[in-house]
Amino acid sequence: MQIDLNCDLGEGFGIYTAGFDGEVMPHITSANVACGWHAGDPVVMQATVEMALNFNIMVGAHPGYPDLMGFGRREMNCSPKELESYILYQVGALQAFCRSRNLKMQHVKPHGALYHAVLADPELGGALARAVQKADPELILLTLSGPKGNVMAEICGDLGLRVAREAFPDRAYNPDGTLVSRNLPGAVLEDPQEVAVRALSMARDKIALTPEGESVRIEAHTLCVHGDSPAAVASARAIRRILEENNIRLVSLQQLLN
Numbered sequence: 001m002q003i004d005l006n007c008d009l010g011e012g013f014g015i016y017t018a019g020f021d022g023e024v025m026p027h028i029t030s031a032n033v034a035c036g037w038h039a040g041d042p043v044v045m046q047a048t049v050e051m052a053l054n055f056n057i058m059v060g061a062h063p064g065y066p067d068l069m070g071f072g073r074r075e076m077n078c079s080p081k082e083l084e085s086y087i088l089y090q091v092g093a094l095q096a097f098c099r100s101r102n103l104k105m106q107h108v109k110p111h112g113a114l115y116h117a118v119l120a121d122p123e124l125g126g127a128l129a130r131a132v133q134k135a136d137p138e139l140i141l142l143t144l145s146g147p148k149g150n151v152m153a154e155i156c157g158d159l160g161l162r163v164a165r166e167a168f169p170d171r172a173y174n175p176d177g178t179l180v181s182r183n184l185p186g187a188v189l190e191d192p193q194e195v196a197v198r199a200l201s202m203a204r205d206k207i208a209l210t211p212e213g214e215s216v217r218i219e220a221h222t223l224c225v226h227g228d229s230p231a232a233v234a235s236a237r238a239i240r241r242i243l244e245e246n247n248i249r250l251v252s253l254q255q256l257l258n
Contacts, residue, residue: 038072146177
């Protein structure tokens with residue numbers, strides 16, 4: 001059994017640092033690099049790409065809404081045409097840094113409010129998928145595992161894009177397979193051992209849990225650990241350990257989906 005472990009990285013900008021990129025990277029297989037709109041800047045983007053290269057980690061773009069103040073977690077109104085431009089702009093910027101190091105970008109994962117907006121609105125989902133296809137038809141697009149991500153997966157399939165279904169062991173789930181809002185208590189899990197046990201359940205048993213302990217069926221190609229969490233490093237380490245102890249091999253999405 002194999003699965004990918006991804007993390008959102010490169011989320012500082014200017015004199016501000018965020019996350020624990022250098023400490024998380026040894027434990028993951030794919031890095032989602034912020035592209036300057038919700039976080040990140042050209043210097044941070046380049047440094048993150050180079051760090052990922054040093055750790056032999058695959059790189060993907062992590063585009064978001066133009067919302068530094070809200071870290072891309074606030075909803076914004078934009079048309080599908082505007083969104084397509086937003087995605088092309090950000091993905092293209094990271095592609096340039098990857099090309100400068102002869103590195104092939106692996107995937108695209110939308111960030112925050114944008115991640116959920118494309119699940120809720122198929123027109124926005126189509127705009128995202130078209131932008132990714134135009135940037136590079138060999139890119140893999142990440143979307144939520146479970147029923148809520150099925151439409152996005154179908155849109156990708158219609159365009160010939162590969163899609164990776166994603167699960168979140170450090171987040172609580174609603175019964176419909178969506179993530180519990182960060183505004184609600186218990187939405188974000190910070191105990192590394194609890195997160196690791198949930199990761200094993202997701203990878204091996206294809207089950208996520210609601211705050212009430214109800215099981216939600218999912219099927220994931222990749223697990224995400226959030227890099228801005230205080231427990232990010234310990235969680236990533238614990239996830240890798242428990243998966244490997246249970247004969248689940250961590251591989252990149254490129255290896256998994258080829």
